[in-house]
Amino acid sequence: MALCLLTSTLAAGELLAQTNERLYENLDFRFETPGARALGMGRTFVGVADDATAALSNPAGLSNLLEQEFSLEFRGTDMKRRPTASFGAGDSQAFGQFVFTPSFMSYALPFRRATLLLFRSSLQNFKESFEFGPRAVPRREAPEDGAFGTIAVSAENLGVGGAYVINRALSAGGSFNLVSLDLASEARSGTRLNPRNGTNTIASGYRWSGSAGVLFKPRRGVAVGATYLHRSIFPFETRLFGRFLWTQFDPEGSVILTGEARKVDYVIPARYAVGASWRARDELTLALDVSRVLYSQRVTSNFVVVDFIDPAAGLTASNFYVKDVSEIHAGAEYRFYLQRSTMAVRAGLFTDPSHPLRFRSGGNNLAHPANMLLDFRFNTVPDKTDVGATAGGGIALADRVQVDAAVSFVHDQTQFVASLVFRLR
Numbered sequence: 425m426a427l428c429l430l431t432s433t434l435a436a437g438e439l440l441a442q443t444n445e446r447l448y449e450n451l452d453f454r455f456e457t458p459g460a461r462a463l464g465m466g467r468t469f470v471g472v473a474d475d476a477t478a479a480l481s482n483p484a485g486l487s488n489l490l491e492q493e494f495s496l497e498f499r500g501t502d503m504k505r506r507p508t509a510s511f512g513a514g515d516s517q518a519f520g521q522f523v524f525t526p527s528f529m530s531y532a533l534p535f536r537r538a539t540l541l542l543f544r545s546s547l548q549n550f551k552e553s554f555e556f557g558p559r560a561v562p563r564r565e566a567p568e569d570g571a572f573g574t575i576a577v578s579a580e581n582l583g584v585g586g587a588y589v590i591n592r593a594l595s596a597g598g599s600f601n602l603v604s605l606d607l608a609s610e611a612r613s614g615t616r617l618n619p620r621n622g623t624n625t626i627a628s629g630y631r632w633s634g635s636a637g638v639l640f641k642p643r644r645g646v647a648v649g650a651t652y653l654h655r656s657i658f659p660f661e662t663r664l665f666g667r668f669l670w671t672q673f674d675p676e677g678s679v680i681l682t683g684e685a686r687k688v689d690y691v692i693p694a695r696y697a698v699g700a701s702w703r704a705r706d707e708l709t710l711a712l713d714v715s716r717v718l719y720s721q722r723v724t725s726n727f728v729v730v731d732f733i734d735p736a737a738g739l740t741a742s743n744f745y746v747k748d749v750s751e752i753h754a755g756a757e758y759r760f761y762l763q764r765s766t767m768a769v770r771a772g773l774f775t776d777p778s779h780p781l782r783f784r785s786g787g788n789n790l791a792h793p794a795n796m797l798l799d800f801r802f803n804t805v806p807d808k809t810d811v812g813a814t815a816g817g818g819i820a821l822a823d824r825v826q827v828d829a830a831v832s833f834v835h836d837q838t839q840f841v842a843s844l845v846f847r848l849r
Contacts, residue, residue, distance in 0.1 A: 460816055493847045541585040545581040549579075575611075605656075717748060743788055744783055
């Protein structure tokens, strides 16, 4: 995500303002694997890909759909983050909100060697309000100010997916998507009684995107898949509010920039993944996925350096970066075959590596207070990789109606997903 707006102010030679970057630093974009079945199996599906949600996980798997079907999914997410916990005792506060949304719906129409799918999916539905007070900065006598704000982001896909059976062992597929984004945010440095500066962003837009995948079945019960999802870039404008440091204009003061517009980009990054599944027995399926998310794409040429907008700081977009990360997902499904129905239980594990915005010195004014403060704000909390767990189950009635549910747990997020599938004769 390249929408990272940073603000600060200076008075009487002393830094006073906490950056609004906290709002955007907390907007932690994650790719969520659609489907209750996939979620229950540790978020694996690239090598399984045998239901409609394959349109996003691996569109080549749509070739596994042999009958017309409608599917519907709902997802609830409870996110509670403590992003400032490592800055000192008493500095930890939980931010976040519970969001419930219809996350996937589709209609599948199979043909002799091909399958067509119309679908709508939720890529991101995020809401957060935050507020925290002044924090002590090492090697600096005065604390930096607190900050407060709100943000709401909704990104949805409307798409057409398809797959074609090339031969008995190989299928290929893809999807063509119209991605819509609605974003509203307001952030302020200082306190609610004394807001110093900030940014306001209200924007919406549409962009085209797509994905492609292959699924190879070298032998009965074994499948290997690979997929790629293209990034989406939304160019917006944000407007500044308040008083900002500007030493070249007035060495003893600041400048008011309320209403000034700046170009920014919101980026949904690209992702590629490989996965495999093995049906070890009629009742047991094992799956493993490895994915690479290109979070570095969040910083673009339109990255706005508003924090320490003062030209004397010498800051540019090259002083900020986000690392790409790799995720590992593993899971299993065990089925119970009854007379007119099939029941299943599922479980899995997944890694959740952090990918925060970082600051690096170079080309900027190292003597300016911005260098020390930005290093403190962006580099104090170390990178880490958490491990999450998932569990779920489902039932298929006469192979016509299928109901699944799953839950996942990781350090800052709990999710619940329920899905329903109707297969038509």
